[in-house]
Amino acid sequence: MGLFHEFRQFTMRGSAIDMGVGVVLGAALSSFIDSLVRDILLPPVGLLYSKMNIENLYISLNGRTYSSLAEAQEAGVATINYGLFISATIRFLIILFVVFLVVRQINRWKKPHQHPLESMTKKECPYCCLSIPNKAKICPHCSSKLEKKQKEENNAPRWRIN
Structure with a gap:
């Protein structure tokens, strides 16, 4: 079976x-x-x-x-x-x-959220500096929680570690 x-x-x-x-x-x-x-x-x-x-x-x-x-x-x-x-x-x-x-x-x-490459894009964890998936909320390497701060004057996203 x-x-x-x-x-x-x-x-x-x-x-x-x-x-x-x-x-x-x-x-x-x-x-x-x-x-x-x-x-x-x-x-x-x-x-x-x-x-x-x-x-x-x-x-x-x-x-x-x-x-x-x-x-x-x-x-x-x-x-x-x-x-x-x-x-x-x-x-x-x-x-x-x-x-x-x-x-x-x-x-x-295809709708944008269905595009297979979108989920494969990477970003860098600000704590351990390793590559992680773009949509990650917790780093799989160091287990740090990643939260996106509100957009600031330069409109660049900031990440903080809890």
Whole structure:
């Protein structure tokens, strides 16, 4: 019962659910990005380079010249397919940029108190000079109570130890 309970808690955490949603969206987005790169972005780039198909760029390791990558592969020749690598790199960068935009927008929608970095910011305990969480009311190192004084003329918060 304990193992099942732990597994259920793990799967119901926000991070595990977010990761699952991200994997599903990434798989769905991948075919869309593949089509965008292969069918929309690479043909104009190939047109700039004398009407060549970028995915058809390769180096034959046996020294012979073939009219296409498919012909070289049919002949069983070992090739370095740098055109496919360029295409995969472009797809990766587009996917990375789209994921960045999605995460950026989600972070904008979150309420300020839900932002994960806010709870991770640190301040220094005025008594023991060690780093403590920003919202700490008692120092976990020296057990001093920290109270925020009223704002003074310079509007800087002051801390006192009880």
